[in-house]
Amino acid sequence: MNAEISLPDFDQLADIYWRLGGMQSPSKLHGYVVGLLTVGEEIDPAQWLEQAAIFIDAIEPPNEEDAKTLLALYGATIKQLKSSEMELRLLLPDDAVEITQRVDSIGQWCQGFMAGFAQGGKVVQEQKGQQQYSKEVSEALGDMVAISQISLSDEDEDAQQREQNIFEVAEYLRIAAMTIYLECHQQQAADAGVVVQSPAAVSLGSTSKLFTNKTKTLH
Helix, strand or coil: CCCCCCCCCHHHHHHHHHHHCCCCCHHHHHHHHHHHHHHCCCCCHHHHHHHHHHHHCCCCCCCHHHHHHHHHHHHHHHHHHHCCCCCCCCCCCCCCCCHHHHHHHHHHHHHHHHHHHHHHHHHHHHHHCCCCCCHHHHHHHHHHHHHCCEEECCCCCCHHHHHHHHHHHHHHHHHHHHHHHHHHCHHHHHHHCCCCCCHHHCCCCCHHHHEEECCCCCC
16 A cells, blocks of 8 residues: 655645735635546646646745645645545644634635636637536536535534545545546546545535535535
């Protein structure tokens, strides 16, 4: 079994956001790079750093240490997506962080993913023409749009149940992102022998009790 491919620490990226003037969660940047890579091809390091700075809305360029961390995020994400052991993990705050912040970060991860997917999709369309996606992928993308609007519900739930619900949503998003990546990179996935289950096979349990949605009901 391969050694685990680790992302940079969430707090490291949060510090970069603070120094560069970014106001969003680092989860949004990770969602962006995952979305970018699921639909498109890899880009060179300098281009990634430029895109990351723009996405963060940085008021100044990343310094040398910041650049190393941002490049580590990009490199680890590529390796996780390509792994035959389905190693993709979402960059989210630690479990000790206030639950509302963690829920907000899940929503922002989805917002970032959709932004990256749209950005990468434009490049693919210019190169290969309009792409058609399977019903499974289209539904997964629709769920991500819905989850991007989540917030904590007012229902009284015990802490253990809330933790389980957060885990289930994150796992669903992980599988959904891998599914989209593998469809968009079918030959590469076949060569690597990677098989991933449908996101529909991952139960979302009672997440409707945990989250309220500003635009639509999750199901």
